[in-house]
Amino acid sequence: xxxxxxxxxxxxxxxxxxxxxxxxxxxxxxxxxxxxxxxxxxxxxxxxxxxxxxxxxxxxxxxxxxxxxxxxxxxxxxxxxxxxxxxxxxxxxxxxxxxxxxxxxxxxxxxxxxxxxxxxxxxxxxxxxxxxxxxxxxxxxxx
Numbered sequence: 380x381x382x383x384x385x386x387x388x389x390x391x392x393x394x395x396x397x398x399x400x401x402x403x404x405x406x407x408x409x410x411x412x413x414x415x416x417x418x419x420x421x422x423x424x425x426x427x428x429x430x431x432x433x434x435x436x437x438x439x440x441x442x443x444x445x446x447x448x449x450x451x452x453x454x455x456x457x458x459x460x461x462x463x464x465x466x467x468x469x470x471x472x473x474x475x476x477x478x479x480x481x482x483x484x485x486x487x488x489x490x491x492x493x494x495x496x497x498x499x500x501x502x503x504x505x506x507x508x509x510x511x512x513x514x515x516x517x518x519x520x521x522x
């Protein structure tokens with residue numbers, strides 16, 4: 380009988396990612412930390428991915444979860460990367476946001492809880508939605 384080495388367990392990429400604040404600070408740049416963990420916003424038209432037109436997938440910069448793909452990206456003229464639908468409806472979570480005297484819908488990563496941006500009902504067909512997402516909360520992988 381041959382003994383085969385045991386295979387390492389495959390990590391559950393769908394399991395929530397819970398890190399300490401120190402671990403988040405070590406993982407993220409200060410600017411990414413401000414957006415993802417403190418619900419900050421980068422200045423419009425400054426994000427590295429705003430004008431990206433390459434084919435690929437947009438992932439959470441905090442945990443790597445796939446959030447959007449280039450097929451749903453569009454130029455909304457708002458100064459942030461905009462998408463009309465997430466790659467998977469379970470990849471994001473939506474929360475009421477009443478900060479700054481406005482009523483908006485905040486979008487977070489379902490896996491790590493990182494702040495991504497907001498979703499607005501003024502996007503193109505077929506959804507009519509505009510997911511307005513901070514470049515700092517995303518990483519991009521070419522296909």
